[in-house]
Structure formats: C-alpha cells, structure tokens
Amino acid sequence: MIVNALELDFFRNYTHLEASFDPRVNLIYGDNAQGKTNLLEAVAYLSAARSHRARYDREMIMMGIDSAFLKGEVASRDRVFTLEAKLFRGRGRQLFSNGVRLKTAGELAGILTTVLFCPEDLYLIREGSSARRRFLDGAICQLRPRYSQALAEYNRLYDHKTRILRDWPENPSLLQTLDDFNLRLAQTGAILIHYRAHFIRRMEKHAPAIHADFSGGRERLELSYETVSTVTDPMAQPREILPQLLAHQESHRQAELDARQCLSGPHKDDLVVSIGGQLAKTYASQGQTRTAVLSLKLAQREIFQEETGEWPVLLLDDVLSELDSKRQAFVLNRIRGGQVFITCCEEEKLEGLEGGRVFHIRDGSIVTNI
Structure with missing residues (x-):
C-alpha cells in the first residue's frame, strides 16, 4: 500500500x-x-x-x-x-x-x-490496560469492518449506561431501560472479545519470534488475553460468549448500582505481556520494555501484510x-x-x-x- x-x-x-x-x-x-x-x-x-x-x-x-x-x-x-x-x-x-x-x-x-509507532508507545507496556486496548482497537479496526462498527456501538451504549448508573438515585425511572442497555452491551461486547482473542492469537505467532531476534534469543516474550472472568473461551463465536457476559452482568448488577458505574464488560480487557515468565508491566527494565513494544508493533505490521498481501x-x-x-x-x-x-x-x-x-x-x- x-x-x-x-x-x-x-x-x-x-x-x-x-x-x-x-x-x-x-x-x-x-x-x-x-x-x-x-x-x-x-x-x-x-x-x-x-x-x-x-x-x-x-x-x-x-x-x-x-x-x-x-x-x-x-x-x-x-x-x-x-x-x-x-x-x-x-x-x-x-x-x-x-x-x-x-x-x-x-x-x-x-x-x-497503517502501523504507527510514536514516542508514547514506548510506555505502552508500563501504562494501564486502556493503552493496550487502544493498541488492539486501532489494529483490528483497520482489518475488520464488523469490529469497528461494534466498537463504536459499544462505546455509545457504555456512555448511556454510565449516565443511567450515575443518575438513577435522583431519577429512579432510568432503571427501566437498564436491562435493554445490558443486553445490547453484551451483544456488542461478545463481538469485541471474539475479535480481540483471535488477533492476540495471531500476535502470539509473530511477536515472540521478533523479540527473540531482538534479544539474541536470551529472552522469551509471552502474550495472553485477560477478559471477563465468566468467558470460558474468548475465541468462541459471539453467540456462545453472549450468555456468559449476561451472567457476569447479572452477578455485578447490585455492585454497579451501588458504585454508580459500569463494572462488567470488555472495556476492562487487557493484553498481558510477560518476559521470561514475569509480568513486563511490573518487572521489565527500560530496555526490555522498549524491545517488547517494538516487537508488538512489528508483529502488527506482519499480520497486516499476511492479511492484505501488501505491506x-x-x-x-x-x-x-x-x-x-x-x-x-x-x-x-x-x-x-x-x-x-x-x-x-x-x-x-x-x-x-x-x-x-x-x-x-x-x-x-x-x-x-x-
């Protein structure tokens, strides 16, 4: 391209x-x-x-x-x-x-x-999970139209639900719409989880090999996907993930009402990066952190080339x-x-x-x- x-x-x-x-x-x-x-x-x-x-x-x-x-x-x-x-x-x-x-x-x-590598990315490993979600979202949106649409819809629904949970004590009638928003959030959230899991699986094929080249074979990079605890197989079809998300929502319903914030859903997902069996966010040196980020970005580039046939x-x-x-x-x-x-x-x-x-x-x- x-x-x-x-x-x-x-x-x-x-x-x-x-x-x-x-x-x-x-x-x-x-x-x-x-x-x-x-x-x-x-x-x-x-x-x-x-x-x-x-x-x-x-x-x-x-x-x-x-x-x-x-x-x-x-x-x-x-x-x-x-x-x-x-x-x-x-x-x-x-x-x-x-x-x-x-x-x-x-x-x-x-x-x-496009694959963008900017100075802020050097902190991708050490930042919170939202930075790694942005990395995943930016990559998958370029490859999968359905994911892009689901992400936009999920964010819109999440904002609505957040307002309901924030304002319901002053306006209890808002709770009448909560079940509908929960269902639609679970439907779109299941799509996000499915595509994220498959993309991370592809990352696992490329990033560790690049990291091994980078480190002269001295270090082992490992990736894993952390999502909603009730989801047993993130790579399953969205229709199989849906009831598991609904079950998690129901178990957290009272906690959400009490906290007045959304506690259940893939907006808390994380791409977990480890080096030599240790969590990179906590234990990686500055050099290891930069090497890990470079490996993720270059792996993204290779996945895009595989997908489209063009760099x-x-x-x-x-x-x-x-x-x-x-x-x-x-x-x-x-x-x-x-x-x-x-x-x-x-x-x-x-x-x-x-x-x-x-x-x-x-x-x-x-x-x-x-």
Whole structure:
C-alpha cells in the first residue's frame, strides 16, 4: 500500500498542504511543534478515521475554523483510491472513498492500513490496560469492518449506561431501560472479545519470534488475553460468549448500582505481556520494555501484510531517536519493503536509509523537499 499524495486544509496547523511521496522512504524533519506529527496523524486518520492523540475529531480542526479537510491518493489492491475526510466542528464528519460517501468508518478497512509507532508507545507496556486496548482497537479496526462498527456501538451504549448508573438515585425511572442497555452491551461486547482473542492469537505467532531476534534469543516474550472472568473461551463465536457476559452482568448488577458505574464488560480487557515468565508491566527494565513494544508493533505490521498481501504504510514518529543504535539498526533492517514515513528533529540523525525523499517542515508548511 502506498500513499501517493496528501492534501490538507485547516487540519491542525496546516492551513493548506499538497504533497506527493516516495513509495519507499519519506524522511520528514524540522524543529518541534512545526507539524511533523500532524502530517503522520493525517495519514493514519485516513486509514481508520481514528486519531492516536485526539478523542474528538474537532480537536484536529484549526483553531477559529469550522471545518477541516483531508484527502489522500492511495495505491492499494492493484487500484487507486481517493480517500477523503471532512471534519466539522460540532457537526460530525463525512468520509468518502472514490467520491462515494461511506456510512461507517468500518468501510475504510483494508483500503489503507497503517502501523504507527510514536514516542508514547514506548510506555505502552508500563501504562494501564486502556493503552493496550487502544493498541488492539486501532489494529483490528483497520482489518475488520464488523469490529469497528461494534466498537463504536459499544462505546455509545457504555456512555448511556454510565449516565443511567450515575443518575438513577435522583431519577429512579432510568432503571427501566437498564436491562435493554445490558443486553445490547453484551451483544456488542461478545463481538469485541471474539475479535480481540483471535488477533492476540495471531500476535502470539509473530511477536515472540521478533523479540527473540531482538534479544539474541536470551529472552522469551509471552502474550495472553485477560477478559471477563465468566468467558470460558474468548475465541468462541459471539453467540456462545453472549450468555456468559449476561451472567457476569447479572452477578455485578447490585455492585454497579451501588458504585454508580459500569463494572462488567470488555472495556476492562487487557493484553498481558510477560518476559521470561514475569509480568513486563511490573518487572521489565527500560530496555526490555522498549524491545517488547517494538516487537508488538512489528508483529502488527506482519499480520497486516499476511492479511492484505501488501505491506502497510509504516509511520515512525520521532521514535528512532529514542532508541540506541542497536535497536535503530534492528528496526531499519526489519522495515525493508513497503512505504515508510519517518519524522525526526534533525535530518542527519538517521543514517542507513537509502533512496526516498526528504521533507523539511516549518510552521505547517513544506519549505523544502528533495
């Protein structure tokens, strides 16, 4: 998959941008806060209509402006796609593929897949479970339209149920709708668990091998899936998981009413990472943590390649400068093939890259490109 060109209007700090890219390596450099990360965020947004650093689309619209526009020309599946996103402050968004408006973000799945590696990811292991859920959600949404739709619906239902549990003592009639929300949450939650379990199983085939290469065979990486305790087989079909989720909800019903918050469901899931039999979150060194995260991201890239037959677009946001020379070399050797975008603060920081184009970004504009 190749991003041939990108056009932005009023996206973050870009008043207007038009750029074409090399199918191999694109090195983007400049001082901090000039727009390097914003450029990679735009590419990633066109792949799944999700941002790794904005909860709401309006956060990506330039201050004082009512709307933003993103357009990418993408070579994928032996075709050329024109992907467009129109973001409106307070009025949602519109997504298009080749001029046809999409009903859901899930319809973007498989057109443009991206793997983003940013400095925040170096803390993926040590952060709470929500960071690892975001990693799983971002990856699976690009591959499975059904998952993307179920995740959006689950989040919507979860927000409604949260308000019911928060407000029911002041408005007891709200409890009349609780059973309906519980059923629909369990139905969508069963889909999430099913797809998460299968994706983690595929991760187990790739990440430990990459980690072993990284560590010279000295360390063993292990992954496991932690979900609702009543679910006996997360890889089962959603219809088999559903009654198990309903049973868990019922057992926690009074506790939820007392706590006035949602305590049951896959919104508490976790991807558990261990190194040498010890929980990485608690016991891994800084070097081990970075190696584990790199292994997860590179495993995601290989899964995407298996799934689509094409390498996903790899987005490395100022991350190689955070790594020692050994880890830099490992990553650069692993990313041969496919299109890569790499940002850094100084052009000369990265060596060992051959071919491609170099862009200098300043204040939301490309001032030079080679």
